[in-house]
Amino acid sequence: MAGRKNKKKPSSPKLSPLLRSAFEVLEHGLWHFMRSSTTTDMKFALLHVDQAIELLLKEKVRSGEKSIYKNKNSKETISIWKAYEILEKELSCNIPEKTDLEMLHQERNNIQHNYANPNPEDATFHIDRAMKFINRFVNDELGVVLSDYIPSEYLDQIIG
DSSP states (O other): OTTOOOOOOOOOTTSOHHHHHHHHHHHHHHHHHHHOOOHHHHHHHHHHHHHHHHHHHHHHHHHTTOOOBSSTTOOOBOOHHHHHHIIIIISOOOOTTHHHHHHHHHHHHHHHHHOOOOOHHHHHHHHHHHHHHHHHHHHHTTOOOGGGTSOHHHHHHHTO
């Protein structure tokens, strides 16, 4: 990502590998979103932001002392749908933004499996809703301040 200004990131041992990875892919997705409105950048923005959300949900499952693996002997992790189920039913974690996040995940599936080409307006809708969720969720559910890990140049323009 040439030309991108790197913000000094705290090296915090309290961040799990899942959470660090979520922030890395989120930053990369936002970089694509802010870079241009081309189909390619909108695709990668949506793919990465959706992946970040999935990792954040799994981090909440893990931090709630529930396994993120499908079964005891599996190397495969649970789906985003199973993460929602565990969060809602077993950890009593309310996600009022879920309907918007489901739409983003469906758009991700359309991109990944059906060669969809998101337009800038749809991408902006999804990124705006996703970032509002992410900002609230990492603070309220994970006890982390998003601006400590994501460059303010992205957050200021998207969240405001």
